[in-house]
Amino acid sequence: MRPGALARLRRDGLVLAVLVAVYLAVSGLVTNSYYQLMLTLVPVWAAVGLSWNLFSGYVGLISFGHAVFFGLGAYTVALTLNWWDLSPWLGIALGTVVGAAAAVFIGMPTFRLRGHYFALSMLAFPLVLLYLFQYLGYQEVSLPMKRQDPVFWLQFTDPRSYTLIAVGLVVVAMAISMAVENSRFGLTLMAIRQNELAAEASGIDARRWKMRALVLSGAIAAAAGGFYACILLVVTPDAVFGMLTSAQALTVVLFGGVGTVWGPLIGSAILIPLAETLHAELGNIVPGIQGVVYGVAIILVMLLAPEGVFWTVRDRWRLGRGGPERPAPRGLERSEPRGPERGAGPPPAPARAAAAAPAPAPLLRVEGLSKAFGGLRAVDDVSFAVASGEILGIIGPNGAGKTTLFNVLNGVLPADAGRAWLDGETITGRKLHAIRRLGVGRTFQVVRSFPRLSLLDNVLIGAYGAGLTGGAATAAAEEALERVGLLHDAARSAGQLTNKGLRLMELARALAGRPRLLLLDETLAGLGREECDELLEVLRRLRAEGTTIVIIEHTMHAMLRLADRFVVLDHGKVLAEGAPQAVVEDRSVIEAYLGKKWLARCST
Numbered sequence: 001m002r003p004g005a006l007a008r009l010r011r012d013g014l015v016l017a018v019l020v021a022v023y024l025a026v027s028g029l030v031t032n033s034y035y036q037l038m039l040t041l042v043p044v045w046a047a048v049g050l051s052w053n054l055f056s057g058y059v060g061l062i063s064f065g066h067a068v069f070f071g072l073g074a075y076t077v078a079l080t081l082n083w084w085d086l087s088p089w090l091g092i093a094l095g096t097v098v099g100a101a102a103a104v105f106i107g108m109p110t111f112r113l114r115g116h117y118f119a120l121s122m123l124a125f126p127l128v129l130l131y132l133f134q135y136l137g138y139q140e141v142s143l144p145m146k147r148q149d150p151v152f153w154l155q156f157t158d159p160r161s162y163t164l165i166a167v168g169l170v171v172v173a174m175a176i177s178m179a180v181e182n183s184r185f186g187l188t189l190m191a192i193r194q195n196e197l198a199a200e201a202s203g204i205d206a207r208r209w210k211m212r213a214l215v216l217s218g219a220i221a222a223a224a225g226g227f228y229a230c231i232l233l234v235v236t237p238d239a240v241f242g243m244l245t246s247a248q249a250l251t252v253v254l255f256g257g258v259g260t261v262w263g264p265l266i267g268s269a270i271l272i273p274l275a276e277t278l279h280a281e282l283g284n285i286v287p288g289i290q291g292v293v294y295g296v297a298i299i300l301v302m303l304l305a306p307e308g309v310f311w312t313v314r315d316r317w318r319l320g321r322g323g324p325e326r327p328a329p330r331g332l333e334r335s336e337p338r339g340p341e342r343g344a345g346p347p348p349a350p351a352r353a354a355a356a357a358p359a360p361a362p363l364l365r366v367e368g369l370s371k372a373f374g375g376l377r378a379v380d381d382v383s384f385a386v387a388s389g390e391i392l393g394i395i396g397p398n399g400a401g402k403t404t405l406f407n408v409l410n411g412v413l414p415a416d417a418g419r420a421w422l423d424g425e426t427i428t429g430r431k432l433h434a435i436r437r438l439g440v441g442r443t444f445q446v447v448r449s450f451p452r453l454s455l456l457d458n459v460l461i462g463a464y465g466a467g468l469t470g471g472a473a474t475a476a477a478e479e480a481l482e483r484v485g486l487l488h489d490a491a492r493s494a495g496q497l498t499n500k501g502l503r504l505m506e507l508a509r510a511l512a513g514r515p516r517l518l519l520l521d522e523t524l525a526g527l528g529r530e531e532c533d534e535l536l537e538v539l540r541r542l543r544a545e546g547t548t549i550v551i552i553e554h555t556m557h558a559m560l561r562l563a564d565r566f567v568v569l570d571h572g573k574v575l576a577e578g579a580p581q582a583v584v585e586d587r588s589v590i591e592a593y594l595g596k597k598w599l600a601r602c603s604t
């Protein structure tokens, strides 16, 4: 469970219990079977929406094909009842297994795709099944009448019984969603949604977590589909695999609010009665009018409440009470201190040449590492070593290959040639999250935060990625925040932080995984002199505590005060290496990187 989960679960559970009691009381009073059907369909589509939200809402991969799970659930119930006289209860249970299995089958190839490509590929699956079931002769499968034992066969004369079961279904789907949202599972999915690369770099195996979410989502949608078959008593490919089904799942969530358990409930409660009423009143004049309702709903939501009704109402309400608005996700602009701080000039005294004595066994060893993009050799036969407890500065002009070197070292990019070892263990050729688990923490040139999550949650992802759970993960996250001096801000949202705060938060996230080696990419970029000094103090403290650091930085005055040794890259190659003072006085380094101004200051 995440910190504060129990209080949230208690509050949400209470709201849900009140809603359920009111809903059942109202439906108990409705005797008209048509209105009762509507009262049954609202929770059914809310459950389908919750299933869609569990995957697309939390992971951020839009699925246009959730009808595939819904349809498989419906056909499992209809066919097993016809073939084997299987009770629909067992049919629904079997359907959830089929839905979960289909999710594995679908997830394996499609998770290679991203964004629009993923969304479009998901469209294909229900369409294929729609034609397959038509081809197999299942154009219309009726559920045989079995009224002798209504509960066993799920065939009631009183339509209120269906509503009761539909409410039970949505309560189960809500309970699963709430449990996910308040656990490591949900936080991990939200982190993947907000910044997949940062999540991977924190040790999260994004593919595995996405698969778990899709399996759970597929199982819930299939259960809803199975129950839907029992309500309508007839299953056709168009009704369960058709575009409208997928659109309905998606629209109720987009309308109500994505990434919250309440969104699907709100969307379903408003859109399903609207669409069904219009269909009943105008369906023979405007066939497919439900599609029009969903289309208009999406347009309205895009114009008036782009994140859905729930978030918009909540933000307005909080704003009205003077509370903080939920921060909108924002891309942090790239900090641009390109080139060294030439105006700063060389420092008055030799920095740390005396501290440059190499330790006996290097923690990181890099040999002959190369990476090319087409004809451009971004990293070209680079070799160096980093001793345990050392701070190594990587410097060099723009485009020298510094970030690419980090990307190869922590598994963002595969190496073309060469190898790297961490404490004797090969890290090249491994995946990003696996390298993180071996002990390589990383920060990025442009901070990669999870802007909608609190600082504590941002850092918790680092602890989860390192395999910690529960209280141990929370303790590690709090300790990491303490080490960078941010514990007092733990509850603040990352979207509200300044550049310095974000840089410290990213550092804490890397530290929460207890790394043996920290790769810091321009951690001081965009900071003022005082902020820079504060960060240097934190880094020095980390070194004193035994953390080994490799840092890319253009701010030379800071690097000279911080690093034990420099490696200079130019055009992907190592141009120079050694004690900072010796390196900055090297003519080739001055010509390639530091510039004539630096030379002039050196010679005076």
Ligand SMILES: Nc1ncnc2c1ncn2[C@@H]1O[C@H](COP(=O)(O)OP(=O)(O)OP(=O)(O)O)[C@@H](O)[C@H]1O
Pocket (backbone or CB within 6 Å): 338, 373, 376, 378, 396, 397, 398, 399, 400, 401, 402, 403, 404, 405, 445
């Ligand atoms: N994904 C990519 N595809 C093609 N070229 C790339 C890619 N990433 C980097 N490059 C190129 O590789 C070279 C090295 O880039 P890299 O970002 O590693 O340099 P850098 O030393 O970190 O520069 P800076 O100091 O500006 O951050 C540059 O010429 C860059 O344009």
